[in-house]
Amino acid sequence: MNKVTQDQIKVQKIGTSKIDQVDFNKLLFGKDFSDHMFECDYIDGKWQNPTIRPFGPLTLSPAAKVFHYGQAVFEGMKAYKDDNGKVFLFRPDENQKRINKSAVRMAIPEFPEALFFEALHKLIDLDRDWIKPGNGNSLYLRPFVMATQAGVSASPSDEYKFMILMSPAQAYYTGDVRVVIAEHYSRSSNGGVGAAKAAGNYGAQFYPTNLAREKGFQQVIWTDSDEHKYLEEAGTMNVFFRINDTLITAPISDRILDGVTRKSVIALAEKEGIPIEVRPVLVSEIVAAAKNGTLKEIFGAGTAAVISPVSAFGYKEDVYELPSTDGGYSTKFKKALMDIQYNRSEDTFGWRYEI
């Protein structure tokens, strides 16, 4: 996996680091960027000119296809630093595979695996100081690909740009997460692009999420577009439900993102002997469980938030408050995941990847 390609990455270093201008105790997620970024263009049928240069603006034609047709995919991953200054990624091979899977669905050429890893190594190495040790601190990595060819006809681009941006992050959510179950709007459908991290999937959720916010909910839990009977996932997290001692989560489909955190939680649950069911989850059974007191926890799982306990959910006219989760599964999984990510526990699964 560490193999280096023929392509030499050209590195142009920043004159003076911007790191002193950033208050690492007051980070807004995704707002500040590290000194360098990676860039590689797809032209004439091949990826070329891999370059690391100071984070800075792009120059693009206003007719670039990404602006008009949303032909773009992305990934989200994090670099963590342990107390000895060692830096780790968490299952980066999963993100590498997934960005290419997303790319295929969006008619975007795949990006070479070896170059993906070489870029990560070189880029993270240059901006190592931007990763702060300490629980919850990380450097959020945003690989993405977008269509850059100029042309306002609705057909795939012949040119693309692959980039990696890096943004220092603290914990993603502050406070309670209250969610609402979707009854009218939907995120994806069978045969659609929901399983891809396609740019347009996210913009499409902003309006319904704004409506939810106006009612006091931070996130929407999406349901199937046909009948709104099955619970699928949240905007940037997969979702787990605990009824009595059993953990339940929806199966992967072409409507649901195959989350790295999700599959890690499933693996941890299996290892710990926690009963876990991966199967369609009915809204009605969750509402019934909330009513009869057997619904113990709901939590989201995703790279940005790690594990995000849900304190209440809204459905139709009602709001269901959940018991406090201290000591629950969400606390347990969050600790287990973060202990692996920050190199505080044995890595029995081989999930850590040192940079």
Added chain:
Amino acid sequence: MNKVTQDQIKVQKIGTSKIDQVDFNKLLFGKDFSDHMFECDYIDGKWQNPTIRPFGPLTLSPAAKVFHYGQAVFEGMKAYKDDNGKVFLFRPDENQKRINKSAVRMAIPEFPEALFFEALHKLIDLDRDWIKPGNGNSLYLRPFVMATQAGVSASPSDEYKFMILMSPAQAYYTGDVRVVIAEHYSRSSNGGVGAAKAAGNYGAQFYPTNLAREKGFQQVIWTDSDEHKYLEEAGTMNVFFRINDTLITAPISDRILDGVTRKSVIALAEKEGIPIEVRPVLVSEIVAAAKNGTLKEIFGAGTAAVISPVSAFGYKEDVYELPSTDGGYSTKFKKALMDIQYNRSEDTFGWRYEI
């Protein structure tokens, strides 16, 4: 509608026109752009700095939200020139309303109607020479709005850019259009963004359309995502079916774009006394009609292609060839629409809009 706003559009003219570099007899759709473009930014909660300047590149942060979350919408309209050099738009009020409807669904601020029209007037007036008279010739107009704020957190942008680009065009389709009926992939779903001209809707169709092309079809006719039982629309056209003498087209829903050409065809059919049914169209009834010879025509309707007769459709393992449409409804509607667009017939509906 012609009212001018307080905002003064700043105009920066090109030094030397590029018009001589363009071969107007060999235009590729959406490839060449006229001398000028319009640009206006949404910053601090309002649209500001409306500017016309030479067509040229944009400078954007690589973290601009449009790249990551596809928060962008667009329109497509055309300017036509009659034989006396007069220039007309076709029902531009419909596009103005629709871009704002799309914007609302994508959590993008609406663009002021008066400024939209003022920009169209000034911009088209400057590049009047780019519009060639003659049937099929036009200047394709591409208004669009995109999220420009830098930030890789999945939430609506605080900043946007509205632009209008203009591209000289000839007829859109050359040759037969063969379409395939979608059986697996889908374009949109209930509660989704299919009724909006949201950028991501188009990129999401490229892959399934590529698969169709490999099988010899140029376009996909999308079906409902639940069961693939109902015919909805094509990638950039609404679709009409003629069984015996009756015209049938699917009703507008939140899955289908409310096309200007579609509603114009419906109005023309009603005026001409052609029986028209706007109702869900079953795949099975179209296949049956193709088999028993009552399916006379299928055609697409959209700004780019005007009316695009379909010569054959594929469904499951079979391909159904359609009779030649010369003298059919598609020929009739195409002529009626173009006669209005090119100022060759009386405009009883008030659809022409002179610039």
